[in-house]
Structure formats: C-alpha cells, structure tokens
Amino acid sequence: MNTPRRVGLLFGSFNPIHTGHLIVANHMATHTDLDAVWLVVSPQSPFKVGEELLPEQERLAMVNLAITGNHKLQASDVEFDMPRPSYTIDTLDELRARHPGTQFVLLMGGDNLPGLPRWKAAERLLSEISIYVYPRPGEVLPSELPNNVRIASAPLLDISATFVRNSVRAGKSVRYLVPDAVLQRINEAGHWRTS
Ligand SMILES: Nc1ncnc2c1ncn2[C@@H]1O[C@H](COP(=O)(O)OP(=O)(O)OP(=O)(O)O)[C@@H](O)[C@H]1O
Numbered sequence: 001m002n003t004p005r006r007v008g009l010l011f012g013s014f015n016p017i018h019t020g021h022l023i024v025a026n027h028m029a030t031h032t033d034l035d036a037v038w039l040v041v042s043p044q045s046p047f048k049v050g051e052e053l054l055p056e057q058e059r060l061a062m063v064n065l066a067i068t069g070n071h072k073l074q075a076s077d078v079e080f081d082m083p084r085p086s087y088t089i090d091t092l093d094e095l096r097a098r099h100p101g102t103q104f105v106l107l108m109g110g111d112n113l114p115g116l117p118r119w120k121a122a123e124r125l126l127s128e129i130s131i132y133v134y135p136r137p138g139e140v141l142p143s144e145l146p147n148n149v150r151i152a153s154a155p156l157l158d159i160s161a162t163f164v165r166n167s168v169r170a171g172k173s174v175r176y177l178v179p180d181a182v183l184q185r186i187n188e189a190g191h192w193r194t195s
C-alpha cells in the first residue's frame with residue numbers, strides 16, 4: 001500500500017503574501033516530513049473582521065505569482081466557496097472529504113498559537129491534526145505544549161503583511177520583503193498607494 005501523502009496547510013489572509021510566508025512554507029516543505037505545502041487563502045479570517053483586505057482573487061493571484069517555479073508549494077482557493085468568516089476546522093473537513101488519501105498537517109506562525117483555544121471547535125481541531133509552528137519574533141511560546149504540536153527550529157523572520165502595506169502607503173520600498181513579481185503587481189495595481 002502507498003504511504004499517504006502528507007500535506008501542510010498554511011492558512012492566511014496573504015494581504016499580501018510576503019517573503020516571511022514563503023520562507024515558512026518552504027521550510028516546512030523541505031525540513032520536515034511533509035511532501036508539499038498548500039497556501040490556503042482565507043477570504044475572511046474570523047479574528048480580522050473589519051480589517052482592510054484586497055479582494056480574495058487578487059490575494060490569490062499574488063500568491064500564485066510568488067510561488068511560481070516551486071513545485072512543493074501550491075495555492076488553494078477552497079475557502080472561496082465556503083461560508084465566511086473562514087473557520088479552519090470547516091475547511092479541514094472539506095479538504096479531507098475531497099482528498100481522502102492525504103494526511104493534513106496544520107502550519108502556523110507562533111503568533112497564532114496563543115489564540116488557538118478560541119478557534120472554532122478548537123478541541124476537535126487539536127485532537128485531530130498535528131500542528132507545526134514556525135516561531136515568530138515577539139512571541140514567547142508556552143513551555144508546555146500538546147504532544148501533537150511541534151515547534152520548528154528555524155531563523156526568526158520579522159516580516160509582516162502589515163509592515164508591507166504600511167511601507168507602501170508611506171511611499172517606501174518593499175523590495176525583497178515581497179518577491180519581485182508581487183512587487184510589480186503591487187506597483188502596477190497601485191495597491192495601498194494613497195496618491
Ligand atoms: N514572519 C513570519 N514568521 C512566521 N510566521 C508567519 C510570518 N508571517 C506570517 N506568518 C504566519 O503565516 C500565516 C498567515 O499569516 P497572515 O497572512 O495573517 O500574515 P501576517 O503577516 O501575519 O499579516 P498581518 O500583518 O496583515 O496581520 C499565519 O499562521 C502567520 O502566523
């Protein structure tokens with residue numbers, strides 16, 4: 001019998017995708033037991049309701065530009081046709097139904113871990129899926145963790161989509177904080193430009 005494929009799911013708003021996301025996704029795809037990583041674009045994170053977001057199709061387009069050429073990374077729009085806000089447990093159920101031969105692992109940055117008990121059906125989520133966490137600057141991770149939660153040992157990346165958006169608004173360069181193709185798209189579309 002074939003070993004089931006193991007796929008890591010990095011859920012996010014990706015508003016926009018940045019180099020931090022790419023390093024996290026690539027690290028998980030190459031330094032762990034995962035075969036691939038899917039970047040799942042959430043139309044609406046439950047904890048970011050009311051925050052300014054580019055249309056999800058545009059965020060997805062930028063994810064696809066960013067991952068071009070990396071065969072281990074793939075973008076997913078599975079949440080686009082699902083109710084909002086985007087609850088991870090519901091998406092996981094949907095993905096499991098669509099891909100019965102695949103084992104999914106939840107990926108996240110360390111900033112998401114403290115809020116996890118407040119996620120929808122958090123207990124079921126924690127009991128059903130392994131979680132690989134990429135540490136993030138400014139987050140002190142709990143010393144006691146459930147045994148299905150693993151912390152990656154990897155370089156800290158002080159990059160956020162908030163910093164990218166604010167820099168563009170302020171007329172500052174975001175070169176290297178986002179891949180060149182994403183930079184070009186931001187410039188051509190005039191995203192976050194105020195004048
Ligand atoms: N620099 C980073 N280091 C580790 N994890 C990260 C980093 N940036 C994003 N992530 C993780 O990627 C996932 C998606 O993040 P998200 O799209 O919300 O980006 P963000 O940079 O945190 O956005 P924003 O600044 O708009 O809040 C989350 O699990 C988040 O923790």
Ligand SMILES: O=C(O)c1ccc[n+]([C@@H]2O[C@H](COP(=O)([O-])O)[C@@H](O)[C@H]2O)c1
Binds near residue numbers: 041042046120
């Ligand atoms: O399922 C939940 O209750 C839940 C609560 C908060 C966040 N999430 C998901 O986690 C991802 C990252 O969230 P955020 O708020 O850091 O952008 C995003 O895809 C959200 O849909 C999911």
